[in-house]
Amino acid sequence: MESRYHPAEIEEKWQKTWADQGLHQTVENANQPKFYALSMFPYPSGNLHMGHVRVYTIVDVIARVRRMQGYRVLNPMGWDAFGLPAENAAIERGIPPATWTYQNIDQMRQQLDQLGISFDWEREVTTCSPDYYQWTQWIFLQFFKAGLAYQKEATVNWDPIDQTVLANEQVDSEGKSWRSGAKVERKQLRQWFLKITDYAEQLLNDLDKLTGWPEKVRLMQANWIGKSTGAQVSFKANTGDEIVVFTTRPDTLWGATFMVLSPEHPLVEKLTTKKQAKRIQRYQAEAASKSDIDRTAEGREKTGVWTGSYAINPVNDEKIPIWIADYVLMDYGTGAIMAVPAHDQRDFEFAKTFDLPIKVVVQPPGEELSAETMTAAHAGDGVMVNSGPLDGIPAGKENGQSVEAAIAWLEQHGKGRGMANYRLRDWLISRQRYWGAPIPIIHCPQCGAVPVPDEDLPVKLPEDVEFSGRGPSPLAKLDSWINVPCPTCGTPAKRETDTMDTFIDSSWYFLRYPDARNQQQAFDPRKTNDWMPVDQYVGGIEHAILHLLYSRFFTKVLRDRGLLNFDEPFQRLLTQGMVQGRTYKNPRTGKYVVPMDITDFANPVDPETGEALEVVYEKMSKSKYNGVAPGDVIGKYGADTARMFILFKAPPEKDLEWDEADVEGQFRFLNRVWRLVTDFAGAGSSQPALGTKANQKKSESLTKDEKNLRRAIHTAIQAVTEDLDGEYQFNTAVSELMKLSNALTDAACKDSPVYAEGIESLLILLAPFAPHIAEELWSGLGHEDSIHRQSWLTVDPDALVADEITLVIQINGKTRGALQAPAQLSKEELEQFARESDIAQRYMEGKTIKKAIVVPGKLVNFVVG
Ligand code: ANZ
Numbered sequence: 001m002e003s004r005y006h007p008a009e010i011e012e013k014w015q016k017t018w019a020d021q022g023l024h025q026t027v028e029n030a031n032q033p034k035f036y037a038l039s040m041f042p043y044p045s046g047n048l049h050m051g052h053v054r055v056y057t058i059v060d061v062i063a064r065v066r067r068m069q070g071y072r073v074l075n076p077m078g079w080d081a082f083g084l085p086a087e088n089a090a091i092e093r094g095i096p097p098a099t100w101t102y103q104n105i106d107q108m109r110q111q112l113d114q115l116g117i118s119f120d121w122e123r124e125v126t127t128c129s130p131d132y133y134q135w136t137q138w139i140f141l142q143f144f145k146a147g148l149a150y151q152k153e154a155t156v157n158w159d160p161i162d163q164t165v166l167a168n169e170q171v172d173s174e175g176k177s178w179r180s181g182a183k184v185e186r187k188q189l190r191q192w193f194l195k196i197t198d199y200a201e202q203l204l205n206d207l208d209k210l211t212g213w214p215e216k217v218r219l220m221q222a223n224w225i226g227k228s229t230g231a232q233v234s235f236k237a238n239t240g241d242e243i244v245v246f247t248t249r250p251d252t253l254w255g256a257t258f259m260v261l262s263p264e265h266p267l268v269e270k271l272t273t274k275k276q277a278k279r280i281q282r283y284q285a286e287a288a289s290k291s292d293i294d295r296t297a298e299g300r301e302k303t304g305v306w307t308g309s310y311a312i313n314p315v316n317d318e319k320i321p322i323w324i325a326d327y328v329l330m331d332y333g334t335g336a337i338m339a340v341p342a343h344d345q346r347d348f349e350f351a352k353t354f355d356l357p358i359k360v361v362v363q364p365p366g367e368e369l370s371a372e373t374m375t376a377a378h379a380g381d382g383v384m385v386n387s388g389p390l391d392g393i394p395a396g397k398e399n400g401q402s403v404e405a406a407i408a409w410l411e412q413h414g415k416g417r418g419m420a421n422y423r424l425r426d427w428l429i430s431r432q433r434y435w436g437a438p439i440p441i442i443h444c445p446q447c448g449a450v451p452v453p454d455e456d457l458p459v460k461l462p463e464d465v466e467f468s469g470r471g472p473s474p475l476a477k478l479d480s481w482i483n484v485p486c487p488t489c490g491t492p493a494k495r496e497t498d499t500m501d502t503f504i505d506s507s508w509y510f511l512r513y514p515d516a517r518n519q520q521q522a523f524d525p526r527k528t529n530d531w532m533p534v535d536q537y538v539g540g541i542e543h544a545i546l547h548l549l550y551s552r553f554f555t556k557v558l559r560d561r562g563l564l565n566f567d568e569p570f571q572r573l574l575t576q577g578m579v580q581g582r583t584y585k586n587p588r589t590g591k592y593v594v595p596m597d598i599t600d601f602a603n604p605v606d607p608e609t610g611e612a613l614e615v616v617y618e619k620m621s622k623s624k625y626n627g628v629a630p631g632d633v634i635g636k637y638g639a640d641t642a643r644m645f646i647l648f649k650a651p652p653e654k655d656l657e658w659d660e661a662d663v664e665g666q667f668r669f670l671n672r673v674w675r676l677v678t679d680f681a682g683a684g685s686s687q688p689a690l691g692t693k694a695n696q697k698k699s700e701s702l703t704k705d706e707k708n709l710r711r712a713i714h715t716a717i718q719a720v721t722e723d724l725d726g727e728y729q730f731n732t733a734v735s736e737l738m739k740l741s742n743a744l745t746d747a748a749c750k751d752s753p754v755y756a757e758g759i760e761s762l763l764i765l766l767a768p769f770a771p772h773i774a775e776e777l778w779s780g781l782g783h784e785d786s787i788h789r790q791s792w793l794t795v796d797p798d799a800l801v802a803d804e805i806t807l808v809i810q811i812n813g814k815t816r817g818a819l820q821a822p823a824q825l826s827k828e829e830l831e832q833f834a835r836e837s838d839i840a841q842r843y844m845e846g847k848t849i850k851k852a853i854v855v856p857g858k859l860v861n862f863v864v865g
């Protein structure tokens with residue numbers, strides 16, 4: 001072995017050897033327990049950033065440890081390769097999206113290999129490749145055939161200058177087009193949806209099964225689904241129409257003094273009287289130009305128009321006016337509400353603005369609310385009043401019984417029924433873009449929307465297209481591609497020109513990895529059911545809601561189609577923290593200073609103004625000059641150091657502050673390990689390691705030094721194993737490795753087989769973290785087989801037993817000294833041992849012992865008087 005550690009040489013050498021040996025190929029052996037380790041696959045932007053390095057390193061350690069622990073491990077990788085940036089590159093630089101994407105993929109794959117990540121590349125999936133999106137299309141058709149894919153009108157962003165539909169990301173914060181700068185308009189278009197709302201209740205309930213997920217993520221999902229319970233109540237209008245409302249507070253029905261319909265509600269036209277028609281139409285046009293977020297912003301001044309009509313409150317037959325207002329949204333509940341100004345703040349503000357009546361029906365304890373004096377709605381608990389049959393019942397959503405009583409009354413009188421409502425909307429999957437999987441539908445004037453027959457899949461993206469960024473999407477301009485005969489009746493028909501939201505591609509990729517090269521099916525259910533669910537999923541918190549929810553939805557639908565036999569795709573989830581870089585910021589101007597312009601890092605000042613700069617850690621980004629390129633770190637220290645630093649610096653779910661000094665610290669540690677092992681090998685120790693087949697020397701015959709070293713070795717094995725099981729405390733595991741290396745450095749028995757055991761144990765424990773150096777040193781010790789094929793170490797409980805303990809002696813709770821005591825003494829013997837010690841004798845002379853408190857293994861405290 002070389003006497004000096006040269007990471008660049010050994011890393012490249014081993015990466016090549018491992019690839020040649022197929023070391024990371026998935027082993028399909030039904031006798032081994034399976035472990036599916038999965039990292040969220042990246043968008044191929046072309047460059048690996050530190051965030052990527054962190055996730056893939058975390059998953060790699062998990063995969064490597066599981067392999068050594070005897071699992072058959074699936075640790076695959078792929079590319080979420082459709083999406084807007086490729087299309088933008090095509091528009092701006094004239095490179096076809098496919099060319100740009102595949103170049104980026106090659107570059108990133110190389111960078112990942114440089115990190116020594118043990119991905120099984122034989123199972124690589126690329127969502128923009130026809131052999132993948134063929135099955136994305138097939139799965140879409142499964143949804144279509146199950147009645148879970150349908151078309152309806154929805155709003156899109158419309159650029160009036162370029163005459164094109166824009167993605168949300170192409171609209172800036174001022175609502176202008178990224179390209180033309182035009183003010184973006186809202187336009188109605190017929191688009192495709194997936195009926196995720198059919199699964200809302202299951203998606204909510206099954207969150208309880210996900211005990212291996214962060215509580216925070218489960219909560220975010222639950223809030224996104226947003227279940228509200230209440231009732232649906234029907235009101236009769238003077239036109240004879242039924243207006244159905246959804247309310248979470250049916251108990252306040254007696255306090256409903258008006259109704260409000262969303263301006264888009266289908267009954268508005270019919271309810272509007274001639275006299276009010278002009279005003280209503282003007283208001284509708286205004287509302288249409290506003291976003292939902294604007295419309296529902298808290299504290300915003302209320303606006304609205306009376307339709308001229310009335311409805312009858314079904315509980316007390318009172319005549320109440322029907323209004324329209326933009327704070328009522330068409331796509332929530334039924335798009336109509338009963339307004340209870342005394343107990344709902346928005347309704348209260350509306351009533352105050354338009355001078356509408358307010359009626360108190362919940363009286364809070366110890367207060368006397370009156371409509372005239374109240375300054376805000378009372379949403380809290382109390383007792384029902386002015387509410388006929390409900391009077392006197394304790395009111396409130398959580399503590400009261402009024403809601404149940406109201407629902408019972410409504411159901412008994414046939415005026416409504418209890419029901420739940422969800423905030424979750426159906427998933428709009430149509431994109432008017434080129435670089436996505438074409439929706440495999442043919443529109444026939446005779447038959448309507450006809451699925452492309454399975455044998456005609458994939459519907460391939462045509463390659464002879466032009467990207468201008470103007471006009472309809474490139475697909476919609478290609479007549480030769482669009483015009484096809486109907487698969488059912490042969491009539492001239494037209495292809496759907498929308499492509500699918502890229503979230504669809506990533507909602508099933510984990511099902512493909514177990515059978516990634518299948519040409520006949522999306523996956524063989526036997527293989528996918530065997531590997532799924534994923535045992536450990538690792539990815540960013542930014543995917544806590546949509547990606548995970550959609551993947552759970554796909555899993556449930558495919559299960560109901562008989563293709564899968566499990567309910568949830570991801571058993572355990574780890575959301576890794578951010579990688580933050582050091583910034584130098586002028587606190588007054590808020591500007592970031594380029595580190596290169598700073599002369600004195602101890603007292604950094606703004607080179608332009610001379611003001612003192614603030615040093616803060618923030619998410620790495622170009623605009624803050626705080627990024628660190630993975631390639632630079634690998635070039636300087638090697639991948640093993642980069643990995644060690646990332647794992648050591650912070651627990652995986654916490655943010656990590658990039659710190660060059662700590663990177664150097666890890667580099668020094670690996671150098672120490674290098675020296676330790678090369679010195680050992682150079683010394684030509686003839687003793688085979690203890691515990692190996694070659695050396696079964698009994699531990700009873702060990703010297704005191706040997707016993708101490710052996711305890712340090714097995715303490716490290718135990719601690720590292722525990723840190724990697726369950727909670728993944730890589731940072732403390734690395735500390736344990738450092739402790740062990742110190743114990744070896746300090747060991748007095750360097751020619752003992754225990755020392756050899758220590759050296760080999762250190763390398764095996766280090767292997768998942770720093771795979772290259774561990775392999776190099778291992779082979780330097782003369783081993784033929786890869787260290788990564790060794791079994792994980794098991795703890796010898798005998799080795800952990802200490803012969804002696806350090807016993808602290810206290811007198812009246814005050815520590816007076818410590819001494820070594822035999823470890824196996826009983827409580828009584830320990831007390832006796834302490835009593836006879838010099839320390840105790842010295843401090844207790846002439847005093848009587850009232851009591852002795854013994855903490856086994858630790859201390860004896862004498863209470864004396
Ligand atoms: C009467 C009432 C009285 C209400 C009261 C609340 C308090 P969550 O919890 O978010 O589900 N609502 C119903 N549909 C609406 C829509 N399309 N646009 C705007 N608001 C709508 O809220 C449900 C409550 O929000 C419903 O219960 C309704 O107002 C309103 F003291 O009905 B409530």
Ligand code: ZN
Nearest residue numbers: 444447486489
């Ligand atoms: Zn037809």
